Amino acid sequence: MGRAPCCDKANVKKGPWSPEEDTKLKAYIEENGTGGNWIALPQKIGLKRCGKSCRLRWLNYLRPNIRHGGFSEEEDNIICSLYISIGSRWSIIAAQLPGRTDNDIKNYWNTKLKKKLLGKQRKEQQARGATCLTFKHEMKRESENYTVPGMVNQVAHWPLLQPPVMPLPSTHQDPHDSIRNLLVRLGGRISDNPMNFRYPLDVPFAQDQPYDYDQNSMNILSSASSLSPLNSTCSQVTGGTTPFDVIDVDGPNDVFQGLDGFQEELSELIYSNSQQILDGFEGFYGTDNMVDGSSTGTSSVESSSWGDINSLPYPQFVSGFEACQQQTIPQVSTYNESSYFGPQ
DNA sequence: AATCGGCACAACCGCAAGTTA
DNA sequence: CTAACTTGCGGTTGTGCCGAT
Numbered sequence: 001m002g003r004a005p006c007c008d009k010a011n012v013k014k015g016p017w018s019p020e021e022d023t024k025l026k027a028y029i030e031e032n033g034t035g036g037n038w039i040a041l042p043q044k045i046g047l048k049r050c051g052k053s054c055r056l057r058w059l060n061y062l063r064p065n066i067r068h069g070g071f072s073e074e075e076d077n078i079i080c081s082l083y084i085s086i087g088s089r090w091s092i093i094a095a096q097l098p099g100r101t102d103n104d105i106k107n108y109w110n111t112k113l114k115k116k117l118l119g120k121q122r123k124e125q126q127a128r129g130a131t132c133l134t135f136k137h138e139m140k141r142e143s144e145n146y147t148v149p150g151m152v153n154q155v156a157h158w159p160l161l162q163p164p165v166m167p168l169p170s171t172h173q174d175p176h177d178s179i180r181n182l183l184v185r186l187g188g189r190i191s192d193n194p195m196n197f198r199y200p201l202d203v204p205f206a207q208d209q210p211y212d213y214d215q216n217s218m219n220i221l222s223s224a225s226s227l228s229p230l231n232s233t234c235s236q237v238t239g240g241t242t243p244f245d246v247i248d249v250d251g252p253n254d255v256f257q258g259l260d261g262f263q264e265e266l267s268e269l270i271y272s273n274s275q276q277i278l279d280g281f282e283g284f285y286g287t288d289n290m291v292d293g294s295s296t297g298t299s300s301v302e303s304s305s306w307g308d309i310n311s312l313p314y315p316q317f318v319s320g321f322e323a324c325q326q327q328t329i330p331q332v333s334t335y336n337e338s339s340y341f342g343p344q
Numbered sequence: 345a346a347t348c349g350g351c352a353c354a355a356c357c358g359c360a361a362g363t364t365a
Numbered sequence: 366c367t368a369a370c371t372t373g374c375g376g377t378t379g380t381g382c383c384g385a386t
Binding site for chain 1: 371373379380381
């Protein structure tokens, strides 16, 4: 049996919303709430719209305290940093930016931020001069020739040629510094306090109060894991000459999905400064595998769930975070529905 | 003034997860 | 337990605006 359509396509209006439709929808929701059923809502108020369309219009445009445009530098950095960390989980990213919607952030990223980041990166590379060029060409040639045996729909993002200098990551280095280095390089800005490799995640905020990014901060990785389902898996082909050889592009887990050019640029950046990046990615893929790419002793594709706290690179942060969370911090979603919808 | 291309944004689509009967 | 249904999410598309030619 096929899936039931969410609405009668023939009888619904599509395209831009008129002011009258907006008024109707807003007035009704402010007065009655959604009734917990978006599908039935348009019929109730006499709108020839699909329920999903109503929901989207409300969430992205009509609900109170929505901000459009005018992203601050601080917000830019948070978006960049989170994107690097958790990929295109726009709803999670949006949850950290009061008044912003996932759609807004997604558009902003795709149209501006991505290019801004690339521009920054190119400048850096130009500044470094041609010293890397030979190596990069080598890398490119090598990766073009390379296919992973038995792997379908997977791309070797990190060429398997051993970089000229690829020292093992220092196990003594503060892991905070590792990821901090990476994020800073890629546009993030992080508190200088070594105890605070942190981002303003999972912090309840008053909708119309300015947000203090410095005072309200939470560990990025643990917070991400505590939010909605981060069931992403990062695949790794073991036995390659470098760690993090392969990222599965088929699932929702590719941190760089939809970012073909950027991904390539990023990998170039990665190889042009392998130590810092290695330090940074160590955090995402786990120290064990970084130190010993063949630790599983198999040639199979390994997956680790980001949703699994134990798989997080630094579980000690998680425990600290959880303790903190239990004391004071409730889970935060994009917004508190009850406060918006009134009587249900 | 007309046209073209790029950009920004709103909205739609399809899928997956969650919920309910 | 399972099918039907709803909600949420991320990717993609459509459209209007604006600057360059």
